Amino acid sequence: MDFGNNDMSGGGKEKTGLPDGNDVRDASFVAEPARQVPVAGRYDVIVAGGGPAGVCAALAAAERGCSVLLLEAEGCLGGILTSGLMSNILDAKNKGGLLKSILAELSGMGMASGHHACVDPEAMKIVLENRVRRAGIHVRLRTRVAGAKVSSARRVEAVFTESCSGREAWIGKVFVDATGNGDLGALSGCGYELGDPDGRIQAASLCALIYGVGAGAIPDLLEIEKDGGKRRLYELLDQAGRRPSYSKPTLFSLNENGFLLMSNHQYRVYPDDADALTDAVLQARAEIWEQIAALRRTDPRLAKLRIGTTAAALGLREGRRISALYRVVLDDLREGRSQPDPVCRGTFSVDVHGMFPGNSGYTSAGFKVRPYDIPLRALIARDAVNLLLAGRCICGDVYAHASYRVVGNAAPIGEAAGICAALAVRQDLPPEEVSYADFVQAGGNPHPHV
Ligand SMILES: Cc1cc2nc3c(=O)[nH]c(=O)nc-3n(C[C@H](O)[C@H](O)[C@H](O)COP(=O)(O)OP(=O)(O)OC[C@H]3O[C@@H](n4cnc5c(N)ncnc54)[C@H](O)[C@@H]3O)c2cc1C
DSSP states (O other): OOOGGGOTTOSSGGGOSOOTTOOOTTOSOOOOOOOOOOEEEEEEEEEEOOSHHHHHHHHHHHHTTOOEEEEOSSSSSOGGGTTTOOOBOOSOTTOOHHHHHHHHHHHHTTOEETTTTEEOHHHHHHHHHHHHHHTTOEEESSOEEEEEEEOTTSOEEEEEEEETTEEEEEEEEEEEEOSSSOHHHHHTTOOEEOSSTTSOOOOBBOOEEEESSOGGGOGGGSGGGTHHHHHHHHHHHHHTTOOOSSSSOEEEEEETTEEEEEOOOBOSOOTTOHHHHHHHHHHHHHHHHHHHHHHHHHOGGGTTOEEEEEOSSOBOSOOOEEOBSOOBOHHHHHTTOOOSSEEEEEOOOOOEESOSTTOOSEEOTTOOOOOEEEEGGGGBBSSOTTEEEOGGGSSBOHHHHHHHTSHHHHHHHHHHHHHHHHHHHHHTOOGGGSOHHHHHHTTOOOSOOO
């Protein structure tokens, strides 16, 4: 075959050696050549991360007249609800706005079940996709935010992404970090916290969709039985010689014969360690296969149990918490504090998974939560003037985060970030200078008070 001028070898033997003075064989660092990155688009609002928070942020900004780009690293929208396969929505009862309307749409389709709001992950994908398309949002899947250009005045001017289209730059007026792990905040040079002061972090879990058994045949094993269901599932696995790494394995009923399984804990997995993330996925997937085989052997009712799919994304409960104008702290929760600028009220308990030595389940760490306000200031980044935070990467301490991290708060927080971003664009102000009265008038905090 004649490769002509396209020969990838560099055009001849004499040119294939390493350039002078740049021998990388023993180097610890390799200098990457500077390059011009093409500008792929300009938007009023750029949202990094298309989980529940990011989708709500993008919708809220687009509904208020902004041009919006939504960048998502995985192959679908929904984050933990879809690529993470954990679509059991907690702390949603006292919420209105986009979350309520999305859940109502899913209920209308017959795609929500259970005493919480366990929704069908595939239905969630299509509902979110339809909504962002109708809103005219430019969505980019499989596109990871990998860098940011920040001015000397601490203004995020552009984000850089990596995808099959190569490296691209996207210019925006206001940015929203909804990556869950605070990637954009960190890439923009913002301060952040991760884990507790001793560097401990909550356990991660890989969830799975399983099927092949009727829900009516195994009511005693289901999540609806609360601790009873978890205990019996644990005992079954233990009897079969496959004691689970998560001591409260949970089976959520999705429909008459489909279930979501959350049955493993991966300990000390940090969101910025690709090797640890990979090891965690491989270990978790192997464990799930062993668990299903054990259940099939041990309980005749489960003989036909099958794995439909394991999640595309490892579920990370903790990521970076980016510094903002306000830090939600444990005492806010214990005292049920009101705030002058609420975006919604958190009511969920402190829920810490596998962070403390010897705890392979979850614990409230002895703290009781009274309904508390989540303030808009906790969404406004301290170290970048045009960056908002949405979802679990807002600013809070480790115990406050363990409560507000759930979807029933992440989605309304995202909606609030989108509204604030739209006002900042329309008024040509940094988010910090948007008045709370304007925020409310624009539809901020549409949630019934509890
Ligand atoms: C195992 C597990 C079980 C849980 N169980 C429940 C439960 O039962 N009920 C409940 O309400 N909550 C639960 N949670 C909490 C739930 O994860 C959070 O509420 C929710 O994920 C927060 O939404 P988010 O949008 O902030 O983050 P995520 O859902 O994590 O979404 C972030 C999105 O950003 C994308 N992304 C990340 N980095 C980049 C990047 N650099 N560039 C572009 N895109 C990026 C991700 O792919 C993802 O789609 C659970 C969490 C875990 C991990």
